[in-house]
Each structure stands twice: as structure tokens, then as C-alpha cells.
Amino acid sequence: MRRNVSLWAGIVLVGLVVGVALVSFAWTPHDPLLVDASVRLLGPGGEYVFGTDKLGRDLASQLMVGARTTLYVGVVAVGIAALIGTPLGVLAGMGANWLGELIMRTSDLVLAFPALLLAIMLGAVYGASTLTAMIAIGIATVPSFARIARAGTLQVVSTEYVLAARAGGRSRWWIAVRHVLPNISGIVVVQSSVSFAIAVLAEAALSFLGFGTAPPTPSWGRMLQESQELLAVEPRLALIPGAAIAIAVLGFNLLGDGLRDRFDPRLEVRR
Amino acid sequence: MALALGRKVLVLVASVFVASLVVFAFLAVLPGDPAQVALGLNATPELLARTRAEFGLDRPLVTQYLDWMGGVLTGDFGTSYVTREAIGPQLLDRLGVTLWLVGAGMLVALLIAMPLGTIAAVRHRKPSGAAVSALSQLGVAVPAFLAGIILVQIFAVRLGWLPSGGWTPPVRDPVEWLRGLILPALSLGLVQGAVLTRYVRTAVLDVQSEDYIRTARSKGLRPYPALVRHGLRNAAVPVLTVLGLQLATLLVGAVVIERVFVLPGLGSMLLDAVAARDLLTVQGIVLVLVVAVLIVNFVVDALYTVLDPRLRRS
Numbered sequence: 145m146r147r148n149v150s151l152w153a154g155i156v157l158v159g160l161v162v163g164v165a166l167v168s169f170a171w172t173p174h175d176p177l178l179v180d181a182s183v184r185l186l187g188p189g190g191e192y193v194f195g196t197d198k199l200g201r202d203l204a205s206q207l208m209v210g211a212r213t214t215l216y217v218g219v220v221a222v223g224i225a226a227l228i229g230t231p232l233g234v235l236a237g238m239g240a241n242w243l244g245e246l247i248m249r250t251s252d253l254v255l256a257f258p259a260l261l262l263a264i265m266l267g268a269v270y271g272a273s274t275l276t277a278m279i280a281i282g283i284a285t286v287p288s289f290a291r292i293a294r295a296g297t298l299q300v301v302s303t304e305y306v307l308a309a310r311a312g313g314r315s316r317w318w319i320a321v322r323h324v325l326p327n328i329s330g331i332v333v334v335q336s337s338v339s340f341a342i343a344v345l346a347e348a349a350l351s352f353l354g355f356g357t358a359p360p361t362p363s364w365g366r367m368l369q370e371s372q373e374l375l376a377v378e379p380r381l382a383l384i385p386g387a388a389i390a391i392a393v394l395g396f397n398l399l400g401d402g403l404r405d406r407f408d409p410r411l412e413v414r415r
Numbered sequence: 416m417a418l419a420l421g422r423k424v425l426v427l428v429a430s431v432f433v434a435s436l437v438v439f440a441f442l443a444v445l446p447g448d449p450a451q452v453a454l455g456l457n458a459t460p461e462l463l464a465r466t467r468a469e470f471g472l473d474r475p476l477v478t479q480y481l482d483w484m485g486g487v488l489t490g491d492f493g494t495s496y497v498t499r500e501a502i503g504p505q506l507l508d509r510l511g512v513t514l515w516l517v518g519a520g521m522l523v524a525l526l527i528a529m530p531l532g533t534i535a536a537v538r539h540r541k542p543s544g545a546a547v548s549a550l551s552q553l554g555v556a557v558p559a560f561l562a563g564i565i566l567v568q569i570f571a572v573r574l575g576w577l578p579s580g581g582w583t584p585p586v587r588d589p590v591e592w593l594r595g596l597i598l599p600a601l602s603l604g605l606v607q608g609a610v611l612t613r614y615v616r617t618a619v620l621d622v623q624s625e626d627y628i629r630t631a632r633s634k635g636l637r638p639y640p641a642l643v644r645h646g647l648r649n650a651a652v653p654v655l656t657v658l659g660l661q662l663a664t665l666l667v668g669a670v671v672i673e674r675v676f677v678l679p680g681l682g683s684m685l686l687d688a689v690a691a692r693d694l695l696t697v698q699g700i701v702l703v704l705v706v707a708v709l710i711v712n713f714v715v716d717a718l719y720t721v722l723d724p725r726l727r728r729s
């Protein structure tokens with residue numbers, strides 16, 4: 145029962161971030177990029193809900209458009225990871241032994257290149273951008289999907305209905321599409337939610353270091369970086385985007401936890 | 416067991432080799448000429464050719480790789496194209512700072528996670544246990560650099576108790592060194608501690624339902640002594656795995672924390688080298704970080720076999 149709370153809290157928080165991002169396409173309180181020296185560093189309240197930054201840009205509007213950046217990076221990065229990792233994991237679980245071994249060893253090797261390091265390398269070669277950040281986070285996340293997909297596949301192929309299908313002369317390909325993929329889709333969805341949270345953190349860290357989204361596109365991580373010099377006088381500039389990052393990460397983590405219990409009720413007792 | 420370990424060593428060596436190839440290839444395909452970067456746009460073709468020869472960039476890629484790797488194996492990471500200084504000694508120096516930071520961060524994480532995770536598991540049906548779980552869930556969501564920014568704001572700017580950044584070598588002034596290490600280690604460790612708390616909780620919960628704990632409890636042992644005497648070694652196996660994975664995260668997380676606290680570690684060296692397009696230095700640092708992650712994973716894997724006899728056969 146308690147875990148249902150996780151699911152709902154996750155849905156509410158993620159819904160909030162997605163909702164804000166969607167609304168920002170149609171409406172923001174101000175132009176998020178409008179520089180106006182006459183309203184520099186206004187406190188929260190009144191016309192500017194969260195106040196303005198050192199260039200007089202509206203914090204709330206930047207935050208709204210920043211939600212878009214965050215979700216965009218997350219969707220593409222997790223999409224890359226799931227679309228590459230899941231088939232590889234299934235292949236590793238169903239294919240020949242040497243192939244499985246090769247895929248898993250390669251995936252271990254990729255694990256040695258964390259997202260941040262990959263993004264910095266890609267940034268060094270091609271110049272830092274949202275795209276290099278997304279690709280780096282995506283590639284670095286492939287092994288997580290490969291691992292859970294392989295584990296799930298091994299479980300499914302040892303079931304009696306797969307044995308029956310084999311005995312009935314069905315091809316491996318047919319079994320993979322008909323039995324394995326539908327059965328592991330649950331854990332893949334859970335992994336996607338958890339990976340999304342990690343991607344949000346990674347994007348924030350990269351933008352903070354200057355290896356993510358380039359100015360002027362608003363990004364929560366870069367808002368934090370820009371806030372650093374004014375930290376002593378205006379801590380709000382760091383706390384507000386910081387809270388936004390925390391809400392998004394918390395939301396996706398809770399959603400993942402909640403979904404896990406939905407898909408695998410056996411775990412509920414232990415957790 | 417020796418056979419299993421030997422096989423793991425072989426896998427490690429092969430992984431390091433492939434990783435070095437990847438790192439080298441990655442930066443070798445780079446558009447642009449390191450000699451041009453080092454000399455600037457106004458360099459004459461003759462000077463460029465001479466510099467290229469001096470750096471060894473006119474040789475085939477295979478020769479360049481073998482030469483680089485041969486040097487790395489003896490601790491010689493080459494000479495920076497930009498600063499014209501030897502990379503190895505500087506790298507070693509910076510690695511020291513990063514290792515202190517990672518070690519202290521790990522310590523903070525463990526000091527938080529072991530007691531809190533155990534409490535959350537033992538009292539998982541009580542409000543205090545649920546509160547610890549909720550707190551750890553929140554801690555996981557806070558980026559380490561944000562924790563750093565907030566800690567600086569409180570303890571350095573407002574209260575003035577600790578320095579907001581900078582590094583004092585421990586041999587020069589141990590007290591100042593420790594004071595400078597506290598905030599970065601806390602920023603790195605708090606978040607990792609939150610992550611680890613969740614795993615410790617799950618591991619202890621699993622162990623708690625085992626028969627041997629029930630037996631110990633039925634003999635009259637209180638919950639905590641029963642756990643400490645019989646359960647912790649078993650709970651240690653999954654926790655150790657996560658700890659290993661986290662060490663890797665900490666190494667990379669240190670890159671960001673070093674930036675926040677202006678620490679002269681490997682991470683800030685990497686970012687500076689990227690900014691200066693000092694590619695040989697980037698290559699060296701990335702290799703060191705990746706090999707460090709591979710070694711950590713290897714050690715965890717090996718320890719795993721030692722700690723849990725059931726895993727030795729597989």
C-alpha cells in the first residue's frame with residue numbers, strides 16, 4: 145500500500161514538470177531571454193514570481209523553458225539507451241553463449257566511461273552542446289538496459305511456455321518478439337524512469353560545468369552555474385533551479401519505485 | 416577460486432587494453448591539428464611541420480599509440496602540446512588531491528548509510544524508519560554540486576567556520592588541509608550516503624528475514640546484536656557491490672565538486688585541459704580515470720568472491 149504512495153507522488157511530480165514544460169510552449173509570464181537592466185535582481189513576488197537574475201531575466205520563465213530542456217535531454221538520452229540496450233540484452237540472453245559474453249563484456253567496458261567523462265570527451269572533440277550531452281548520457285546508460293534486459297530474458301526463456309513454443313518449432317526471433325519483449329517491457333519501463341532521473345542529474349552537472357546546453361537556451365544546470373558568483377547576496381538564484389532539479393529527480397525516482405511494485409508485486413514485501 | 420580470479424585478471428587486462436585503444440582513437444580522429452592549436456593561427460608551414468615532427472604527429476597512428484602506451488606503462492604520459500611540460504608528474508600530483516576527496520567522500524557516505532540504513536530496515540514498520548527512507552529519497556534527488564553550493568553558503572559565507580574553497584597539502588598544514596577537505600567531502604558524501612542508505616536498508620531487510628537471524632532472536636538476542644553478530648557479513652555482499660559502483664561515480668562526481676571548491680584535482684585539470692585543447696593531457700587523464708574505474712570494479716568483483724563462498728564456484 146505504502147508504495148502506491150510512491151507511484152502517485154511520482155506521477156504528481158513528473159506531471160508537474162511535464163505540465164510546466166508543455167505550458168511553456170504556449171505561455172510564459174515573460175520572455176525568458178529578455179535582458180532588462182532596469183529589473184536586475186528583483187526579489188520574488190509581484191510581477192516576477194521568483195524574481196529576476198543578474199541580467200533582469202525572469203526566473204520563472206527561464207525555469208519553465210528549462211523544464212523543456214531537461215525533459216528533452218532525458219527523453220533522447222533514455223531513448224538511445226533503451227533502444228540500443230534492450231535489444232542487445234535480449235540478444236545476449238537468447239543468442240549463442242559467446243555472443244552473450246561478448247555483449248556483456250563490452251557493456252562492462254562502456255560502464256568504465258561514465259556519462260560525465262564521455263560528455264567531456266565528446267565536448268572536447270565536437271564542441272559541447274545539448275546534443276553531445278544527450279548522446280553521452282545515452283551511451284553511458286546503454287549497459288543498464290542491456291543488463292536488466294538480459295536478466296529478464298534469461299528468466300523468460302526458461303519458462304514452460306517458451307519451451308512449448310520451441311518444441312512447436314517457433315523461431316528464436318518469433319519467441320523474442322512474442323514472449324520475451326512483452327514480458328520484459330515492465331522492467332524496461334521501470335529502468336527508463338530511474339535512468340531518466342539519472343539523466344536529469346547528469347544534464348544539470350554538465351550544464352553546470354559548461355559541457356551541456358549552450359547559452360542562451362535556458363537550462364537548470366546553467367542557471368545554477370550562473371548563480372554562483374552572486375551566491376552570497378542572492379542564494380535564491382541557486383535554490384530555485386536547484387529545487388526544480390530535485391523535484392524532477394525525486395519524481396522520476398518515485399515513479400520508478402512505484403512502477404516496480406506494480407509490475408513486480410513480489411518485491412513489495414521486501415521493500 | 417584461483418582460477419576464477421585469474422580469469423578476472425585476464426578480463427581486466429583486456430579491458431584496460433581496449434579502453435586505452437578507445438581513448439586514443441577517440442582523440443586521434445579529432446578535427447584540427449594539435450600543432451596548429453599549440454602555435455596559433457599565424458604559424459608558418461615550416462614551423463608547423465617542425466612542431467608536428469617534434470610532437471611525433473607525423474608518424475603512423477599505430478606507432479603513435481604504441482609509443483604513447485609504452486610511455487604510460489612506465490609512468491611517462493608525454494609532454495603537453497600546450498604547456499610543454501611533462502604530463503605524468505602533474506597528473507600524479509592532481510590524482511593525490513582527487514583520491515583524498517573521493518576517500519573522504521566515501522567515508523562520509525559510509526558513516527551516514529550504515530547506521531541510517533540499518534535503522535530504516537529494523538524499524539521499517541515504524542515512523543522513524545519511514546522518515547529515514549523518505550529523507551534518503553530526498554537526498555538522492557539533490558545534485559552533489561548543489562549540496563556543495565548550499566554548504567558553502569551556510570558554513571563558509573554565513574558562519575565563516577570553514578574555507579569556501581582552495582587546497583592546502585596535508586604535509587604543509589594538516590589542520591588547514593582538514594578544514595579545507597570537510598565541505599567538499601560532505602557535498603560528495605551526503606548524496607552518495609543517501610543512495611547507499613537505500614541499499615543498506617534493502618540488504619539488511621533481506622538478511623533480517625533469514626532463518627539464522629530468527630534462530631538468534633529466538634535464543635534471546637536483541638535485534639541489533641543479532642544483526643551485528645550474524646547478519647552484517649551477509650548484508651555486506653550486496654552493499655559492497657554498490658559501494659564499488661559508487662566509487663566510480665564518486666571519481667567522476669569529484670570533477671564537479673573540484674570545480675565548485677576550486678580544488679587542484681584531476682577533474683579541474685581535465686576541464687582546464689579541455690578548455691585549452693590540450694589533447695594529450697586530456698587523453699592521459701581520461702585514461703587514468705577509466706582505468707581507475709575498471710580496477711575498482713575488478714577489486715569489488717574479486718572481494719565478492721572472497722566474502723561470499725557460495726559465489727566461488729561460479
